[in-house]
Ligand code: ADP
């Protein structure tokens with residue numbers, strides 16, 4: 001029988017990649033065929049994503065996936081796109097973009113827009129599951145409309161824009177739509193009264209398909225450019241990269257001992273999968289967002305994650321006139337003495353690009369732990385603070401959900417940061433399993449494999465998974481705080497990432 005193949009386009013806020021998933025009756029293997037950097041640029045005076053360049057890179061990657069299928073005698077049966085949340089394009093009736101796709105890193109002060117909405121945060125939270133955050137689509141859209149941007153246009157989130165460029169079809173699916181603070185995640189419907197309150201009543205919101213629906217087939221132009229002999233279906237996978245990254249997770253039950261989730265990329269998303277949104281006042285006060293997952297919702301905190309290190313490296317590379325290797329800094333930082341949490345990694349002053357070492361120094365001084373001036377100390381302060389923030393978010397999510405966290409799963413590029421994974425094990429007192437690194441691409445492929453009938457459940461895909469980026473390593477807590485049966489020791493490598501205990 002012919003091997004079935006699925007291409008995942010995974011657009012992260014710091015890099016994009018195209019990953020090919022090959023599925024035969026025994027195994028699911030994943031192969032990265034193309035990777036490219038993603039850096040926001042100034043367009044028309046705003047911080048924006050370079051959509052044209054990113055889409056050109058996507059086509060290069062999909063072309064490489066088609067060629068790889070040819071070499072392996074596999075048949076490409078689907079393409080899926082996932083991307084970072086909240087940001088959007090405005091498009092006219094012909095589907096053409098009418099302005100830049102702004103980056104959430106360039107947003108201004110959201111408070112006047114939130115005040116102008118005239119609806120209390122608790123009411124909006126009860127309806128959408130999303131607290132007031134500077135990056136929300138709702139306030140970004142209010143700002144765009146207030147600036148006179150095409151109030152009659154259609155809105156597409158980033159993965160939806162890609163689907164439209166590939167198929168000509170306009171639409172969305174629940175996971176990316178739920179990052180907006182404009183959707184009711186219980187029924188996956190837009191909330192017209194909230195759009196009105198943001199001055200965006202004239203914006204045409206995309207129809208929300210079911211997860212896994214076929215959006216359409218590649219257009220004749222795309223089919224030819226990719227060297228395909230026939231059009232390929234484009235699937236509405238979990239378009240939010242965080243939902244794809246946690247595709248393996250099933251909702252937790254009250255009273256259970258469960259796996260806590262950390263998606264560690266440019267952002268860190270930390271929490272638990274739930275069957276239903278939890279919109280009680282305590283969840284709002286604790287700063288949790290409820291965004292749709294592949295199954296149920298994800299009760300997570302949005303924390304500035306590897307962004308802090310990315311921006312430090314960029315700043316130091318500017319000072320040195322040469323790239324600064326992350327591995328060397330992590331080795332130096334890992335050697336130093338440990339600390340408690342230093343700074344609040346969710347602080348909104350850390351959101352925009354800029355001189356991150358200086359901002360971190362200010363926050364550390366405010367917290368009463370001045371830095372020693374070395375780069376290693378900056379990195380260590382970030383890692384200590386991230387590990388403590390992960391532990392805190394998992395503890396609070398568990399308290400809200402009425403369960404106990406018994407182990408931690410870290411996925412995404414940050415799973416390769418051994419120092420941070422070890423500090424997370426120490427801070428939580430729990431074993432931390434790190435991987436898969438390419439979790440979003442794998443979740444994207446998993447949904448395609450299930451809807452096309454190559455596997456019956458998402459669990460089966462993960463059971464059969466091998467290949468680059470699918471490995472996992474376990475870290476044991478050091479010191480007094482571990483609650484584990486197997487204390488101490490070095491990381492244990494397991495061949496695949498599974499969700500079994
Ligand atoms: P995104 O999807 O948001 O673009 P990724 O999941 O690709 O982000 O994660 C990128 C981050 O992963 C990098 O900024 C870096 O901090 C971390 N990372 C990647 N490779 C390594 C490595 N070898 N060691 C430590 N950290 C790494």
Ligand code: LRH
Pocket residue numbers: 012013083084085086104135179240241242265266267269302
């Ligand atoms: C992570 C992420 C996160 C937020 C942010 C904007 O990549 O999707 O869940 O939505 O980007």
